Amino acid sequence: MSAAYEALRTDAVAATNWSVVWTPVLGEEQRETLTAAGVAVPDPFVLVVDPAVADPTRAHDGKRPVWAYAHVPNGSSLDPVAMVQARIEHYAPGFSDTIIASRGIRASDYEAYNPNYVGGDINGGAVTLRQSILRPAPRVDPYRTPLRGVYLCSASTPPGPGVHGMSGYLAACSALRREFGIRTAPSLAPGESDVLVQGGKEEHTHVRLPALASPGGPRGWHDHGPEAS
Incomplete structure (x- = not known):
């Protein structure tokens, strides 16, 4: 199950990786097993993202957002802010001093946000081999x-x-x-479906993609090309 954490921090220390996964150095499998069994652990699995690294427009006026989630027992009502912040502080001393504002979403609150997230399970159910296929x-x-x-x-x-x-x-x-009745999926590679090069000159092609109407309604097409708007 997951609990989310968001913080707005100053740009005192810029991250160099888009995302970082932090797990306990010792006994991580045991801690994950305990969490899955409903036992809260003080230093859980945490995934941290600094989105401004990949999208600089997310940072404004020397401030940048940080997003993270932690593995907690199903239905946990624990506020994740202090727990996640402590995990980050452990690996990045001084992090707490850069925080301007923060908020957390309890695992128990996720189900209210989306009924598919039972108990805060953002995976929509147990990710077993059987579930993955069936x-x-x-x-x-x-x-x-x-x-x-x-x-x-x-x-x-x-x-x-x-x-x-x-x-x-x-x-x-x-x-x-x-x-x-289309059994061959169109290529999704950049440029292959809408740009054609002929004789050294780049020309844009007109692509027609099928569009589904509301159930029981007529089917139509979406036109994609320079002349389609």
Whole structure:
């Protein structure tokens, strides 16, 4: 389960990595096992992100945001701010002195935010081998639903959480096959679908992508190209 932490800090020490994972040096497997069993540990798994490293526009006037989450027992009502801040301070002494404001989201509050996050589980369920393949239900095509034109593309479908974008890609492939008879997925490589070079001159092509209307409604197309707006 996860509890989130956000802080706004001064730019006194700029990070060099976009994200950092901190786990206890000793007994990390045991601590994760205890957490999964519902036992809170003082130094949990923590993932920290400094988004301004990848996107400088996130930093303004010498201030930059820091985001983190920690593994805590399911349904934990513990405020993660002090716990996460202590973990960061351990590896980056002086970090606390740079904080201007902070807030935390308890694991128990995540379920109120999104009912799929039961007890704060942002993975939408246990990430077991069976769940990774058969979620949300054992079906040949887990992305289809009984409603025409409605497809599931969240982390609750294979390959599950942490494989960013793949659930949506596979759901789109399913929709293309069923709704439009397109069995070969279009290339998603940059430039391959909308730019054509002929005779040393770059020309833009006109790409027509299928669009699904509301369930039961007519199907249409989205036009993508220089003349489409």
